[in-house]
Amino acid sequence: MSKAKSRLQNRVRELRFFANEMTQAELAEKVGVTRQTIAAIEKNKYAPSLETAFLIAEAFGKPIGDVFSFGPKEG
Amino acid sequence: MSFGEKSNFAILVALLVSLALYGAHLTGFGLRIGAFSSILGAVIGFIVLAVIGHIIIAIAGGKGSDLSDERDRDVDLKTDRLSELTLTAVILGLIAYGIAQDDMLLANIAFFGLFGGALVKAIAKLVLYRMAA
Structure with a gap:
């Protein structure tokens, strides 16, 4: 059974790198979620709630559109 | 592994x-x-056993090891649906067994349990929809 790839894309891993290699745990603490949730978001295995998406963007000091984007429809 | 996963392992064991x-x-x-x-x-x-398991997880995990978030709630909601389906199947089986064995007390208790649960769910949904309206 293949799972359809989420159209929600993110740059969380890249932005962590440019934020002095912020760890997943540090970002998780800022956002108020578990480290495992940050890992799942980075791998595109979990689509965060709108509130969490805003909190992640806030943690990087970026507008939400710079962190998350909605990809084109496949096919 | 998140606290939710470890907790699930403890309950499973x-x-x-x-x-x-x-x-x-x-x-x-x-x-x-x-x-x-x-x-x-x-x-x-x-x-x-579940309490002992959770105490061990809390001691081994240290401070903040019991954190749960929206992903845990999402997993809970999805798995609750599966659990609900299983329970419904068992209760339908109980109703069928009660009728087949001419044990209407059992069949009626199972029937009211099933419909009572569905009624509570419908009322709760009504309230939640109204709250969000």
């Missing part, structure tokens, strides 16, 4: 041990033989 012990206790007697004390023992055993 506690369930398997309780079920195995209770199942072994019934072996040789059949499903028609049993006592309130045996069921109570299985329930208490499960609770004690």
